[in-house]
Amino acid sequence: MQRPLFTYHTPDTAPEKSQEALQRVLNKFGIIPNQDKILAVAPSIYEAYNHSFDLFLGKSSLSLLEGQIVIMTASFENNSPYCMAVHTWGMEMTKVPQDVIDSLRNGEPIKDSKLEALRSFTKDLLVCHGHVDESAIAAFIDAGYTQQNIVEVIGGLSAKMISNYINILAKTELDEVMKPYQWTHPDKVKAEGTTA
Structure with missing residues (x-):
């Protein structure tokens, strides 16, 4: 048996x-x-992660649902199976509509236009490494979001990067309670002909 990293x-x-x-x-x-x-091996980073994550989901002007959309979009774009499973579980626990969860797990547009604007802007930030053009910012603002929300989305992404990257590097095993929410990136599913 291979020793965990x-x-x-x-x-x-x-x-x-x-x-x-x-x-x-x-x-x-x-x-x-x-x-x-x-x-936990790095106490200061563990504390920073917990604090920034709690502030983002609990204290920003974005709703809990909007915050979850940001972190699920990050986990999808960064291809973090552990985080996708964990946050699917969390979204079900907080009664997020199934069609929203399915859209996020599949990387597809959300039916609600405002929520889709948030998912799309978050994706653009990640894919473009922050170098989004003015039209993307304008579309986000036109959808009803604010400059404050832009800063908050970036804050959420910074917190999520810690857990996305560590779980990717560590190939973190799913906890028993998370196993029903196992996730594989749709591109990999298509390439291998498997099911998500």
């Missing part, structure tokens, strides 16, 4: 400065997701 820490094995955060996650969710077990 990254250690899956517990509150007992993690660096001291990460132990309390892991315990908080356990108390809140009843499990410590594998992603957290890996991130």
Whole structure:
């Protein structure tokens, strides 16, 4: 059996400065997701990730649904199977309409035009590495979003990059509760003739 590239820490094995955060996650969710077990090795980054993610989803002017669209779009474009599964689970838990979840998992337009403008702008930011043209910014503003929302989307992407990249590098194993939401990028599905 191949040895994992990254250690899956517990509150007992993690660096001291990460132990309390892991315990908080356990108390809140009843499990410590594998992603957290890996991130715990770097206490300052683990703290920065948790804080920035909580601020983005809980304190920005974007709604919870809009925040989830940003992080799912990032996870799709960065091709992070672990994050796609986790956030699908989270979206179902918060009663996001199934058609929105399906659109995000398939990288397809969302029927709601304002939400689609958010998904499209987020995708443009990622694909163009921030070098979006003025027409993309204008379309986002015309859809009802603001300059503040632009900054907030970038903040959400910065937090999501931490978890997307670490889960890609670590090939993080899906937690048992996440297994029903397993995800494969549609391009890979088409190439291999498999099902998502």
